[in-house]
Amino acid sequence: MADKYDFSGVWRSTYRVPSGSDKKIIETEHYVVMFNSGNQLVVESAPNTDGSYLMARFTLDDRIATGTYHSQNSPKSAAKGAIYYGAAQLILDEDGKALRGKGVGFGKDMNVKMSEWELVHIGQDQPATPKAS
Numbered sequence: 094m095a096d097k098y099d100f101s102g103v104w105r106s107t108y109r110v111p112s113g114s115d116k117k118i119i120e121t122e123h124y125v126v127m128f129n130s131g132n133q134l135v136v137e138s139a140p141n142t143d144g145s146y147l148m149a150r151f152t153l154d155d156r157i158a159t160g161t162y163h164s165q166n167s168p169k170s171a172a173k174g175a176i177y178y179g180a181a182q183l184i185l186d187e188d189g190k191a192l193r194g195k196g197v198g199f200g201k202d203m204n205v206k207m208s209e210w211e212l213v214h215i216g217q218d219q220p221a222t223p224k225a226s
Contacts, residue, residue, distance in 0.1 A: 098189035100127040102217040103139060106147060108196060110208035121166070123147040125212065134158060136212065143167040144174065149181065156185040158192055175201060181210055190214040 106123045123138040125147060136149040145167040151160030159182050168174040179198020186193070192212040200206045 096129075096131070098129075098185065100129045100134065100189075102126070103215055104136070104212045105215050106136070106138075106210070106212045108208045108210040110200070110206055112200065121145075121164075123164075124215075127212075129153075134160070136162075143169055151181075151183070153185070156187070158183040158185060158194075162196060162198075183210060183212070 104125050104127060106125050107120060109118050109120050111117070112119045123145060124141070125136050125138050128135045128137075132153040134151040134153055136147065136151070138145065138147040145165060147162065147164045149160055149162040151158035159180075161178065161180050163176070163178040165176045166174055177198050177200075179196055181194060181196035183192040183194035185191075191214065194210060196208045196210045197205060198208075
């Protein structure tokens with residue numbers, strides 16, 4: 094099933110997670126590239142100047158992507174280079190151009206949090222560096 098989709102090119106990864114006692118939504122972006130082999134999908138952030146990094150691995154079952162992620166925030170961000178990791182389940186759009194779903198992992202307050210996460214195909218070339226996160 095995964096072979097019917099073209100995962101090449103650059104994707105914009107955006108996740109939104111509530112933070113702090115006021116549950117303010119923090120949005121983090123990475124530009125990433127994807128590689129797939131059969132039903133295995135690997136997501137890795139493109140080189141950037143802000144020092145942030147994202148790596149995720151998924152298994153595709155039809156259009157359901159289930160896997161794990163590891164991210165490091167930019168040292169320039171409010172989180173000062175914090176490292177986070179967890180699990181995610183995303184659904185591939187029928188046209189194969191976006192994955193949308195949720196991630197779950199711990200926050201700096203050591204509580205488990207859920208985030209909205211989407212990966213959207215934006216083309217073959219990387220645009221300007223996203224905001225630091």
